[in-house]
Amino acid sequence: MxxxxxxxxxxxxxxxxxxxxxxxxxxxxxxxxxxxxxxxxxxxxxxxxxxxxxxxxDLVLHRVADHRAEAAAVVRARPAGRTPLDALHDAFLAGLDAREPTTGLCDDPEVMAYHRLVFDTPSLAARLVEYGAAQTESLAQAMSEAADAAPRAPGSTSRPVPHLTSRLVAAQYVAVRQILARDNWAALASGRTVAEVHREAVAAAGTAFELLRHGAQAHGL
Structure with missing residues (x-):
């Protein structure tokens, strides 16, 4: 207590x-x-x-730090039948619909100003990359657990997914998410409305996750 x-x-x-x-x-x-x-x-x-x-x-990125374990939590809580990347894609789309600040598709003036501060300050942008590394490691661990727990066909000779593979896929996800969020924010910062950008943001996410899946599926992720 x-x-x-x-x-x-x-x-x-x-x-x-x-x-x-x-x-x-x-x-x-x-x-x-x-x-x-x-x-x-x-x-x-x-x-x-x-x-x-x-x-x-770190004073600025404290808000970002709160979200470093979210991707891993999404993977661990995913519904039966959904792959880790499926679950992450679902969560990102839900975030777009909810106008969550972490997706970049939020036009609240305070959120817009915060993103401008982070993206336009070189030392903050560089520190954000370091935060992404921590998110990569937590997500990679969750992906490895998911791959190890996946059912295998009788007589299958497939090997467990190496942690390196999970780390590579996780790193690609973190990079993709940062790019999508920054592009969404930039579109709003240019004067466009959330309603105008939303459909494009959904389509961009679809393209990004399809690219991720194409490489990940061959390794059971």
Whole structure:
């Protein structure tokens, strides 16, 4: 009980610090705001801030970090008869329909501004790649588990899917998802509406996942 309260309090503090930093970055620009200024605005010391975040970039990408395990969770919770990539495709389409920020197809002004901050700041874009690596590893593990648990035909001589294969497919998925999300955001940023972009976003996702499936199916994924 006590540990649970501590964890929730720590998470609330992390979110509060992140919110203060992001608001300052959006108003003044990422490179024009220092850590000392963020700490002062949040009424904490610099050492306290660094106990929660190791860098300015992490202050922004805290929101992204919340989603790093979602793809693996989707694979593990997929319905019977659906492959990992089927489940991930289903989840992405559902996200488009729901206008989830992670799909890029969300025209909420705050979400649009946040995406612009991330995509237009080189150090944030680079750090986002590192976050993708963590998502790749968690997804690859879930895919390996799925492949190992898949029924095999009697007398089949097929071998278990190597973890390398799962990692390669997972990395391709993470890259594809980032590209789709960025393209959706860019379309909205150009002045187009969600309704106009939605059909194209669905079609683009269909093309992307078909390309992924074509290579993955030969390896049982």
């Amino acid at each position: 006590v540990e649970g309260l501590r964890t929730r309090k720590k998470e609330r503090t992390r979110r509060a610090l992140s919110d203060v930093a992001i608001a300052m970055f959006l108003e003044h620009g990422f490179d024009r705001v220092g850590v000392a200024e963020i700490a002062a605005a949040a009424e904490v010391s610099k050492p306290t801030l660094f106990r929660y975040f190791s860098s300015k970039e």
